[in-house]
Amino acid sequence: MNGICFLWLFWFSICHADSSVYREADRNQVDSPVLKYLLDPIHEVIITQRGANVTLPCILRRKPRSYKVKWSKINPVDPLESLIIISNGQHHKNYDKLKGRTRLRRSHRLDASLVITNVSLEDEGRYRCELVNGLEDQSLVLMLQLEGVVFPYQSADGRYKYTYAEARQVCEVHDGRLATYTQLYQAWTDGLDWCNAGWILDGTVRYPVIIPRGPCGGDLPPGIRSYGPKDKTKDRFDAFCFTSALKGRVYYVHGPMNYNEAAEACLARQAVMAKVGHLYAAWKFSGLDQCDGGWLLDGSVRFPITEPRDHCGGLPDPGVRSFGFPHKQQRLYGVFCYTQV
Template sequence: MNFHTLLLISACFFACVTADFLNNKVEAKDLKYLLEPLVFAEVTARRGQTVILPCVLRFKPAHYRVKWTKIEPSSFGVENVVLITNGEAMKRYGSLGPRASLRRAHHLDVSLILTQLQLEDDGEYRCQLINGIEDESVAVTLRLEGVVFPYQSPRGRYRFTFLDAKEACAAQDALLATYKQLYYAWTEGLDWCNAGWLSDGTVGYPILHPRPACGGDLLSGIRSYGLRHKTRDHYDAFCFTSPNTGTVFFILGPLNFSEAERMCRQESAELARTGHIYSSWKFQRLDQCDGGWLQDGSVRFPIIDPREPCGGTAEPGVHSFGFPNKRNRLYGAYCYR
């Protein structure tokens, strides 16, 4: 064995031992001031609800601060502080601040209460204790129950820039989905060939059943194109919405688009948005064979139990007739109130 070979082996061994030592050192680190939230490391809730993100002290240092921060999805280098307290006074920050407070169930409790949850509240939060130069933290994930749906421009496939996709989802009572939300939807059965923007600027699509039209023999999963240019590249969108307090109901046609709008107004309602009908299908089990106008000019119908009279569709879901001519008097109306 020559000298260079021996040197290479030694370097590799040292690197592996060092990495293993550092990993074990991190894993072995004990929390001195905070309790790890072993039971409630992930909290699940719905839009509009109040939620408690747990954080409990082991004991109170003489002088300390607790800082709650939303750390994921990231704010592109900007620390998204929610509140800071020194055990007596408390200061709130940002858009979350007015809805944030501490539970204080006992003298060691610094759990975060968030009220009137909104779609953008989904993500990971950090409870950080600062005591002089000592600093330790625990993380809690807030996962909003919701539904991810693919969304396409009325002008056709792959017409959205990143900003267009964000605006399109917002117009449908939704946000651009995160990768985690798309992955969770894939585990629940979302299978879609067209690529769409996600909130981090990446593009991908979820596949359960590989087929020639969807990438051939590539494995099932989230197929990602990675980061794409936000103004030059064009794709569809994957939107995320969560249940709200409203109700979707159907008015029988035939109606054209203007008549559908008028009929909903007569019922003290408005034409439903795409996010409304997906949420009602997912969480209120809305099942209606008839195509109906929605606010964006599309015609869709939600199916829970596929059956022959409902177009012979084989899969449950919200099915689309696209964006037909608004003068056509062929459909009913889905209204939201």
């Protein structure tokens, strides 16, 4: 009987010990903090201009024994991210169309920040810095935002002539890209009031209204009107383009001259006729103010006003005024020239 009791006590002690060890391990798993290798950024939105150099910060708290840092750009319409650069702390490899304009800053041994040189309009967007470290992968996301200006663009043949693809192309031709909703919203808060609907980058069709009126949504309050998503291949609208600061300058040459004479006047000065995006950028960032219509490369005639006054378009707010697309043989206007020097 004593032997049976001894065996029973021995078995109980083993089971009890196993149970205690198991619970202790489980408690440790719950309570133990996960090592955090990446510092949270002070600013999640980095603002810059076209042509500038910018740094997207990514700093390690500590270096794991074995790891890789991967930078990628997040495409909102594509689940696959675009790889930019991968580094193991010693060597790196560049990818994508940013190749040649990106590098890791490496100002100290825990620095994995991304440097982008000569920022372009297409560089705007969300970027991910990811620490690849086996089961402890961590990442942070930063938004690169460009200061710029949105301008509506309408065909010389009248309004609503562009499919989505054509709208993207026409913005690029005129030194811009299709505006994002955020850019259009910012332009609206800055005073853009436009009653014609246009494509934006996400494939929706919208227009900004500051002063409600009959043809522009009636008595609805001010805001961004929306037509919702449309058929990108069949439906036709105008375009809302976005541009940023430019290298070089835009200046005015007095006329009168027709379109061909205007082109020759710019060439004689080692310049070219300005694009619409050039004129908007010069108005926005250089304060270009000219109360005279001038030819642009697309055949339109416009003029920029930073200080509204009598006989300069008749509108109380700053902006770029338009005479539309006059016949190119008319000798009534000067020309806006653009030079990169």
